[in-house]
Amino acid sequence: MAPTPSTPWLRVDLPRLRRNVRRVAEHAATAGVALRPHVKTHKSVEIARLQLASGAVGITVATIGEAETFVRNGVTDVFIAYPLWLDDASATRLRDLAIDARVAFGVDSVEGVANAARLLGATTAEVLVEVDSGHHRSGVAPDEAGTVAATATRTGLGVRGVFTFPGHSYAPDALAGAAADEADALARAAAALRAVGLEPEVLSGGSTPSLAHADTGVLSELRPGVYVFGDAQQWELGSCPPEDIALTCRSTVVSHAHGRVVLDAGSKVLGADRAPYATGFGRLLDHPDARIVLLSEHHAVVDLGGAPLPPLGSQVDVVPNHVCAAVNLVDTVYAEESGELRAWRVAARGLNA
Amino acid sequence: MAPTPSTPWLRVDLPRLRRNVRRVAEHAATAGVALRPHVKTHKSVEIARLQLASGAVGITVATIGEAETFVRNGVTDVFIAYPLWLDDASATRLRDLAIDARVAFGVDSVEGVANAARLLGATTAEVLVEVDSGHHRSGVAPDEAGTVAATATRTGLGVRGVFTFPGHSYAPDALAGAAADEADALARAAAALRAVGLEPEVLSGGSTPSLAHADTGVLSELRPGVYVFGDAQQWELGSCPPEDIALTCRSTVVSHAHGRVVLDAGSKVLGADRAPYATGFGRLLDHPDARIVLLSEHHAVVDLGGAPLPPLGSQVDVVPNHVCAAVNLVDTVYAEESGELRAWRVAARGLNA
Structure with missing residues (x-):
């Protein structure tokens, strides 16, 4: 474990x-x-x-x-x-x-x-x-x-x-x-x-x-x-309902600057894909109305559509737009079942040739 | 070497x-x-x-x-x-x-x-x-x-x-x-x-x-x-002329489908960043009029603006839109000087926490 x-x-x-x-x-x-x-x-x-x-x-x-x-x-x-x-x-x-x-x-x-x-x-x-x-x-x-x-x-x-x-x-x-x-x-x-x-x-x-x-x-x-896994693209295309999404980025609320939520999950873990039909740079699994409206390498600024902000230091699950891009950014994903985490190596990460 | x-x-x-x-x-x-x-x-x-x-x-x-x-x-x-x-x-x-x-x-x-x-x-x-x-x-x-x-x-x-x-x-x-x-x-x-x-x-x-x-x-x-390094974003913002760009993605022309050039450099090595002001998904260093018009994980489709297509199997240098994203996708970059290549490890790659 x-x-x-x-x-x-x-x-x-x-x-x-x-x-x-x-x-x-x-x-x-x-x-x-x-x-x-x-x-x-x-x-x-x-x-x-x-x-x-x-x-x-x-x-x-x-x-x-x-x-x-x-x-x-x-x-x-x-x-x-x-x-x-x-x-x-x-x-x-x-x-x-x-x-x-x-x-x-x-x-x-x-x-x-x-x-x-x-x-x-x-x-x-x-x-x-x-x-x-x-x-x-x-x-x-x-x-x-x-x-x-x-x-x-x-x-x-x-x-x-x-x-x-x-x-x-x-x-x-x-x-x-x-x-x-x-x-x-x-x-x-x-x-x-x-x-x-x-x-x-x-x-x-x-x-x-x-x-x-x-x-x-x-x-x-x-x-x-x-x-x-599914991802926000499939969610928005109608080919994966949110209850089937099997990969998220666990992230922390690091700032409430300007009355918005800023997460520590940026493009270096989510990827920067944004298809023309995408409604943002990613979504939150448990807040269907939320959208990532600004994404940089280590910041995701989230518009929660008027909902109360999750507190500073709390954690939320981000659904990447394109899951293939997110997985290819990390060396390990963590599979959770019955409260236990297993580290799975992304064995072919970065193998472009 | x-x-x-x-x-x-x-x-x-x-x-x-x-x-x-x-x-x-x-x-x-x-x-x-x-x-x-x-x-x-x-x-x-x-x-x-x-x-x-x-x-x-x-x-x-x-x-x-x-x-x-x-x-x-x-x-x-x-x-x-x-x-x-x-x-x-x-x-x-x-x-x-x-x-x-x-x-x-x-x-x-x-x-x-x-x-x-x-x-x-x-x-x-x-x-x-x-x-x-x-x-x-x-x-x-x-x-x-x-x-x-x-x-x-x-x-x-x-x-x-x-x-x-x-x-x-x-x-x-x-x-x-x-x-x-x-x-x-x-x-x-x-x-x-x-x-x-x-x-x-x-x-x-x-x-x-x-x-x-x-x-x-x-x-x-x-x-x-x-x-x-500079990158295509800096080139387009006017903060880095192309002759100062120090990092490119060496890639191969793998297809001439539809009379366009298809390169083996996709979003898994270039990154998918595309700022609102960007004119494409990346550029070619030696073809200033060329633009990557379609980018997927292992394909870059290039519009050369009417110029003759580089032959199948030839290599071209792609300028990523956002160089920080490209570097964070690879474990090694290769520094060339006087015809010799040195492998430099991207030692902090993927360290998001």
């Missing part, structure tokens, strides 16, 4: 976390699709184990460094959902990784896949072609997926399928529409693969906001990440 | 860093005021040593954890510029720290100073009263500084002086005005101390944007932080 840290610290509500993990696992099982959660949200071996024990087929990561961390800790099936541009060093790491685990990674260009094939040489690592379903970040147009996949096959890389991230689900009232776009893009990409003689084994999609709307008649795999 | 890391990684231009450190040290020396740089920007022992060797009287930090890191590495004079609300554990740490170094910390309420005095007992740690000069974050009104200072004296804590952070300098055309507010607030706070029979030894102010305008006829001490 870990001692209670001085504020600010990130607290995981372990019963809520277990419930979130189980609920999404059951959703995937009922729909008959694979669940491959994105562990970039928690970067913690303990939580990945909970997900795998609940039926996840493997994990999703964003970087080779994240993949290495989880494989070193016993995970045997990893998809790097990112259009990697390999260099000599990263190709060596990826090749080694594919000896220890079942590994796949993303590609979104003929050049990228050719570069990877050249640097990797003989490998069991497979690729999934990333397609753009409307978020307009990386990913080829669905109809071009066949060209990229054919290049992979020709240069010696196995093609597992296609994937997309419907990130445009991160907007009010966009959840169902993004899920429809996702299914459409994946279906078209699969057709493009078949047109070049390749049968996709996996059609992978999924973001937390669009999860409930994912078309599991088309998708064969879901990759949500944030659902384990 | 460190090997070149895989992207994304934070690169310090060491000649530029040395020049920035020297320029501000000379500015303070010429004005006859003390320089006590805020090391929250770099959190690195190596850079603190450069600052102290150039004449800084000591360092400024935001947390006890930062203070401990630097004192453990030989720094002997630390000001924690934050209205600490102590608990038993943090009071013990602060008391121990004050045995090993000259220590001061901030207070901004009668309750906060009384709580600190009660928990600290006999200590050589002194306080500075924080006053609000217009940023409206923490800090008492200048005229109330005497009441807080008198409480400190009565409860057994030594009062060193008053301080403010003119954070409202972070807006276009606000630099000189914020500096004038800063001087006015500190002068009034000093008068409030004298009215209760206390002579302030230190009147401390300073932010990087307002630095050139600081009224050194009033201020006795400057606490800028960002000046060592």
Whole structure:
């Protein structure tokens, strides 16, 4: 049992976390699709184990460094959902990784896949072609997926399928529409693969906001990440009610300057994410009307909407806007259950490469 | 000499860093005021040593954890510029720290100073009263500084002086005005101390944007932080020309999706700060017209303003919006000089308490 840290610290509500993990696992099982959660949200071996024990087929990561961390800790099936541009060093790491685990990674260009094939040489690592379903970040147009996949096959890389991230689900009232776009893009990409003689084994999609709307008649795999914790973004998008939020930043009221509450939780523990639809820089779990109206590195100034100020020295639970950013700022999160705290290392923190 | 890391990684231009450190040290020396740089920007022992060797009287930090890191590495004079609300554990740490170094910390309420005095007992740690000069974050009104200072004296804590952070300098055309507010607030706070029979030894102010305008006829001490590196915020505020920017994120072009450049430097290495006046989520050092228009955890989508796209696999230097946030995301920065890289640990990374 870990001692209670001085504020600010990130607290995981372990019963809520277990419930979130189980609920999404059951959703995937009922729909008959694979669940491959994105562990970039928690970067913690303990939580990945909970997900795998609940039926996840493997994990999703964003970087080779994240993949290495989880494989070193016993995970045997990893998809790097990112259009990697390999260099000599990263190709060596990826090749080694594919000896220890079942590994796949993303590609979104003929050049990228050719570069990877050249640097990797003989490998069991497979690729999934990333397609753009409307978020307009990386990913080829669905109809071009066949060209990229054919290049992979020709240069010696196995093609597992296609994937997309419907990130445009991160907007009010966009959840169902993004899920429809996702299914459409994946279906078209699969057709493009078949047109070049390749049968996709996996059609992978999924973001937390669009999860409930994912078309599991088309998708064969879901990759949500944030659902384990929830955050203020999901709260405001309507994809996570506050009673499901499983991670908060325990913080202390350090000042009542100007008749407002100032907390010791700043952007260096909450992150500075503020989406266009966000109503502030973060919220308080037990004060639904409160908003963080000014955020600096070690100060959160809270407008409580006229409610009485929590006293100086008292502690409150802040809900970060974007939980992935908050977790990536700390080396340890503290999971609480039955009044006991356990220190969980954020094992893949900061592994951007 | 460190090997070149895989992207994304934070690169310090060491000649530029040395020049920035020297320029501000000379500015303070010429004005006859003390320089006590805020090391929250770099959190690195190596850079603190450069600052102290150039004449800084000591360092400024935001947390006890930062203070401990630097004192453990030989720094002997630390000001924690934050209205600490102590608990038993943090009071013990602060008391121990004050045995090993000259220590001061901030207070901004009668309750906060009384709580600190009660928990600290006999200590050589002194306080500075924080006053609000217009940023409206923490800090008492200048005229109330005497009441807080008198409480400190009565409860057994030594009062060193008053301080403010003119954070409202972070807006276009606000630099000189914020500096004038800063001087006015500190002068009034000093008068409030004298009215209760206390002579302030230190009147401390300073932010990087307002630095050139600081009224050194009033201020006795400057606490800028960002000046060592500069960043896109300072570039856009006019307080750091691009040729002085000493920290960038070396990143790789991983995709040309939609005819735009996608880089592997996302919010998990750049930070997600975007001030209201910012023109994007970050800039490219060698492409002044380029803007990061979409930023996610491992992707920066760049609009190059019509310029030809850097080729896939090529590397570019990103200027983060807020350099303090970027540095706090990595465990190591790499300082380059004469073609050689040195790995510098971000020793106080993540120490929020």
